[in-house]
Amino acid sequence: MFSPVNIRVGFYLALRQLRRTSVWTTSLIVFVMLLTFLNLVVVTGILVGIVEGISNQYRQMETGDLYVTALDTKDYIENSQQVLAFVRALPETKRVTARSSTGGRIEANYLTRDLNEKPNETAATVTGIDSVAENAFSGLSGEIGEGQYLAPGDYDAVLLGSQFVDRYSFGEMPGLTPLTNVYPGTKIRLTVNGATREMTVKGIIVSKANSPLALKVFMPGGQLRQLLGRTDQNVSEIAVRLAPGADRAALRDLLVRSGIAENAKVRTFEDSIPNGIAEVTGTFAAIGNAISSIGLVVAAITIFIVIFINAITRRKFIGILKGIGISGAAIELSYMFQSFFYAFMGAGAGFAILYGFLVPYISAHPIALPISNAVLVAPLSSTVFRILILVVTTIVAGYLPARMIVRKNTLDSILGRN
């Protein structure tokens, strides 16, 4: 079938048919291919991008590119200041923040409740921060939906994650009861390490349900250390943002080799993302592929119908071609070339739109969804693979009807007999 002569004659016929086909017909078919391509790439890309959005939140707000945390057997990183000095000295380091985290409880409405009434309290992760360094690292002040961000020198002030405030909460979770009637300026009681202190809610963080900020209470780091009875400057986590293009794994290994790993867990962002994120990504990708494959089938049927109608209406000419000695393979190849042309043009236009507009635009303006700010994930290798799938499917869809018509009796085709 794929002899040079067949390919040459098939291409010759395809080119001439395409040249003399109506521009509108060609445009319509290419448009269908374009939509199919975008369906193939964008649906999966957005679904994966939702998870990517969640991961990005963790990276942006919590872990950075390198995440150094206390060993499981310790509440803090030994010699934290030396570790901080080391990572700050790395040329690839762009920003660093150090946090102290501990478990605690917060309670609201304790001044107004009956003695018989159940306390409006809940467990929380309390994180002490340097407000300036943290804001420079994560832009936390931008997440404040009500009230104000912590200022240097603030004391007895906290920021509440959205899950702790009933009007922003996505519902109760085991061990978490949202606080009612809590606004900026409201007094709450914070209990850590057995010590209880009245604090003022300075701001409320309004974030996505899956944001790492949603379940945190932020307060000045120095005050938290006081509540914990700590006199050292050790912290429980250090997040490092690296310059673009820096090799995270190589720097992680450098930190491990430097001995930091003896006193802390050193992980890249990828190592530290919560368990299950990869599985969720895989699940969303599978759902996206399932949806896209329906689009692919629709496109294949479209091409099948287009080529079938084309071949049926040209049946007489296919008969003539066979009659004057043009091989069936060359005729079939001419339809395969036409299908290839449609798929290539559609995928080419889709590729240009995808990487010329959609990916950069959605990266700059993520799609705000309740679960995360979704981006469009479209790795080049995966896109090329999908182009190949589209092209191959389309060629097969074009070949089948052509073969059906070419196989018919030559004379019946010429005379239009069934």
Place this chain on the structure above:
Amino acid sequence: MIDVKALVKTFKDGPIETRVLRGIDFSARDGEFVAVMGRSGAGKSTLLYQMSLLDEPTSGEIRINGKEAHLLSEHEKMLFRLTKFGYVFQDYALLPELTALENVALPFLMQGAPRAAAQEKAAVALARVGLTGRLGNLPSQLSGGEQQRVSVSRAIAHKPDILFADEPTANLDRESSARVINIFNELHLAGQTIIMVTHEDEYARITDRIVTLDDGRVISDVPVR
């Protein structure tokens, strides 16, 4: 050159069988110009299609240059049609998206000729039928007579052993018909074997022999000159 024996062709439409050719014996020598005549439904075109390997007979033998053509594979028949036969159809049978030059050049491309050589040979063939000025025209831009001349040009360009023509003047006006027949006559004088189905006595008389069919049988086979 071509020798047909006991050729039978039956068409089936469900339980109904129609026997169109009922045991035809026919032959044509090299360089002979034969007219096949008969009233409508006599089986003229059906005979032509069997001999030219466009259709498969129900039974019988077709020998071309001693070769049992009816036993050839589809691929061999395709090669035969490409290299040994030329066809002129009643309705011209040109490909609408190809220019006159491209229509004629196409079989050469299939034979493996380079594009430039194929177009050169096609241009020579078109010049032979007086269409030098119409090489770049699509069939829709040509008159019926011109289209038929392109069809003749395509049929003869590769110097076939046998030229089959199925009522080549049926759709043409008198002037165009005369022009096509003149071309056939010139080809015949140059030694081309031609088998032509026609209704026109006037055109049949320029051939060497007239074979007349009726009800699927040869009822007469007489020389003209």
